[in-house]
Amino acid sequence: MPKLLAFCGSTRRNSFNKAILKVAAQGAEEAGAEVTLIDLVDYAMPIFNEDEETEQGIPERAQAFKELMIEHDGFLIASPEYNSSYPALLKNTLDWASRAAEGESMMQAYRGKAAGIMAASAGGLGGLRVLMALRMLLENVGVLVHPNQKAIAKVDSLLDEEGNVANEKTIKQLKKLGADTAKLCANINAN
Ligand SMILES: Cc1cc2nc3c(=O)[nH]c(=O)nc-3n(C[C@H](O)[C@H](O)[C@H](O)COP(=O)(O)O)c2cc1C
Numbered sequence: 001m002p003k004l005l006a007f008c009g010s011t012r013r014n015s016f017n018k019a020i021l022k023v024a025a026q027g028a029e030e031a032g033a034e035v036t037l038i039d040l041v042d043y044a045m046p047i048f049n050e051d052e053e054t055e056q057g058i059p060e061r062a063q064a065f066k067e068l069m070i071e072h073d074g075f076l077i078a079s080p081e082y083n084s085s086y087p088a089l090l091k092n093t094l095d096w097a098s099r100a101a102e103g104e105s106m107m108q109a110y111r112g113k114a115a116g117i118m119a120a121s122a123g124g125l126g127g128l129r130v131l132m133a134l135r136m137l138l139e140n141v142g143v144l145v146h147p148n149q150k151a152i153a154k155v156d157s158l159l160d161e162e163g164n165v166a167n168e169k170t171i172k173q174l175k176k177l178g179a180d181t182a183k184l185c186a187n188i189n190a191n
Helices: 016-030 050-056 060-071 088-097 128-140 168-190
Strands: 003-008 034-037 074-078 113-120 143-145 150-152
Touching: 003 016, 003 060, 003 168, 016 034, 016 074, 016 113, 016 150, 016 168, 060 088, 074 168, 088 128, 113 128, 113 168, 128 143, 150 168
Parallel strands: 003 034, 003 074, 074 113, 113 143, 113 150
Antiparallel strands: none
């Protein structure tokens, strides 16, 4: 059974991206994966500074997040698009996770892993551009990104009053993305 870590590039309380991530995570679980859904608000870490890293080491929460990544076979990542790219929160988190502590191998959090990526926006493109940037970043650090990706446009019109995704077609698409990612991770593990 593959283990997936699900996290979101937004810590906003009523985040659209948290809402779509939850549905993809359900799809992965229904396909047999074990999913750990986390909120990056619980892993707040300073903006990366190499001098501070040299002097003080990797901050506790950055190390804890990286260890979670290492323990999982793959990732489900939902991200807002900020000015056509990923938010600083997500990039900073992924940068910290690329730093090896003593005893860890280079890019241990990333290499041999797979990911499913998604974005949501009230705009008409649904955050499609952040997915291109995020795909490139992840592939460059050794993560195989599933070709199925979802940019959910006009997401505000697809939610119920509690902020959950309520549109059947969108739910089906997101669950398939979660299931596809789970299957990709299982296939990688089998080889
Ligand atoms: C700094 C900033 C830049 C943004 N740039 C874009 C953008 O390029 N494309 C887009 O669709 N939405 C953009 N937005 C709007 C976000 O899609 C919107 O805030 C969204 O709700 C963020 O995701 P969340 O609901 O998961 O927090 C931007 C928002 C902020 C704060």
